Amino acid sequence: MKGWVYIIQSGDDDLYKIGRTEHNPNKRLKEIDKTGSPERLKLIDCFEVNDMILGEKELHEQLKEFRTRKDREWFKIKLEKLKPIVNQVIDNLKISEINNIHNNREDITSLLEIDENLKLEDISINAKRYGWDTPIFFTDTKIVWDVSSYKNWGGPEGIPADNSFEDDGPGRLWERAYYIFTYYNYPKSKKIEKIKFNIKKNKNDTDLKKFISKFSDRLKQTEIRSYLNNTSFPENIMHLKYALSYVEYANLDFNNIWKKWNNDLYKRTRGKISLINDVDKFFFVLKEFLKRQRNNNI
DSSP: OOEEEEEEEETTSSEEEEEEESSOHHHHHHHHHTTOOSSOEEEEEEEEESOHHHHHHHHHHHTGGGBSSTTOOEEEOOHHHHHHHHHHHHHHHHHHHHHHHHHTOHHHHHHHHHGGGOOHHHHHHHHHHHTOOOOHHHHTSTTSOOOTTSTTOOOOOSSOOOTTOOTTSHHHHHHHHHHHHHTTTSOHHHHTSOOOOOTTTOTTOHHHHHHHHHHHHHHHTOOHHHHHHTSOTTHHHHHHHHHHHHHHHTTOOOHHHHHHHHHHHHHHTTTSSOOOSOHHHHHHHHHHHHHTSGGGOO
């Protein structure tokens, strides 16, 4: 049930009530005040959540050691210790709500069903089939290149990016797909677990850095010829850029990934796709090469 989770302090003591209400928390404060509390009550903070019952339950569980009585919602704890606990629970609750959204999406469940055989090409196929929009990390990154000096370059493809990076928007959708791709050989519960970071907000987060390191390793393992031949041109090129830009957006090195792809394609095409030392030129050359191939395949 949608509503509010609130923190109310009793006087100037380290005594706080953690509760829930469907209505304005200030209205709830006045209601509690009327019960004859000897100390002046004040509203310290409140959070609007989709499941106030679960939110309150989680907070009470995390704070149980500070409870004044088992049948009361009052907790004796320093505010500087209370706030981080509350913020973490609320953040996790919101992430859990995102996961529920993802869990109910056909385009996500279809990736989960592929299980250990999941490849980068499966994400590209899904993105094309279900019309995924452009993620925020693409337009905010240096990989939106200025390549106006290259012949026949028409500028970045794709539709306007997910600038707001909403929880159920395309940015988080791509991030979820990358998460499933990275943990391809883990149980489903791992692949649909709470993602503890959001690249738009936590670019320097330790958990994010660890994840992107694993994601980068998976990208390097991609059989690039198979990927290009089994996906739709030119969207497949753009989807490769998205993956690299996700790595770069977190301020991590992506050059070893595309250079590995370039080297593989150089061998596969017997030098028709040359070894290139510039990432934007690599994608330009690759796109122009595929344009001339039958069915845009290698």
